[in-house]
Amino acid sequence: MDTPQELEWYLRDHLFRQSGKGRTQFERSVIAAEMVSLYLRYRQYDPQELSRSMDPVLDRLISVQVLRQNGDTLEIEGQLVRMQCSKCFYVNYLVEKEQKSCQRCGVSELHEFPKKRL
Ligand SMILES: [Zn+2]
Structure with a gap:
């Protein structure tokens, strides 16, 4: 399993690429599954396991105000x-x-x- 730093990098990469397509909102419950389907690196991962590993990473990004959470919805704070x-x-x-x-x-x-x- 990736370290939290590696996970955070790929998560930021995912957010960046999606926001480049005009997307600003993400669902916390499915974001890990999205990354499993989009990244070769995570293709073999169990989405639920990846989701559990990503929880502290997401919490950290919310605490440093890169992301804002409202219910299941995550939104990037700016660009x-x-x-x-x-x-x-x-x-x-x-x-x-x-x-x-x-x-x-x-x-x-x-x-x-x-x-x-x-
Ligand atoms: Zn450097």
Whole structure:
């Protein structure tokens, strides 16, 4: 099973990709099953087991106000942006109000990813 950090990364990736399609709402009870069907990485996982592992991750994202929960509905607080760390190249998914620092190494030199061509 993935670590909570890995799960959080894939969850943020999922939220980012879906929000790129204009979707802002997710159902907490089925979000793990969605990821099992969409991610090769989770294809072999039991959705209920993944859901249990994701519970503390979802709770954390709600507590840091990346997500807002209303009943079974989860909503992204604003817009997720994808930013790559200039030092370790980790790809971060952050909402506007989160500190713009790398979630892996902590430096604050992040740039948009992929880089915009001039
Ligand atoms: Zn970094």
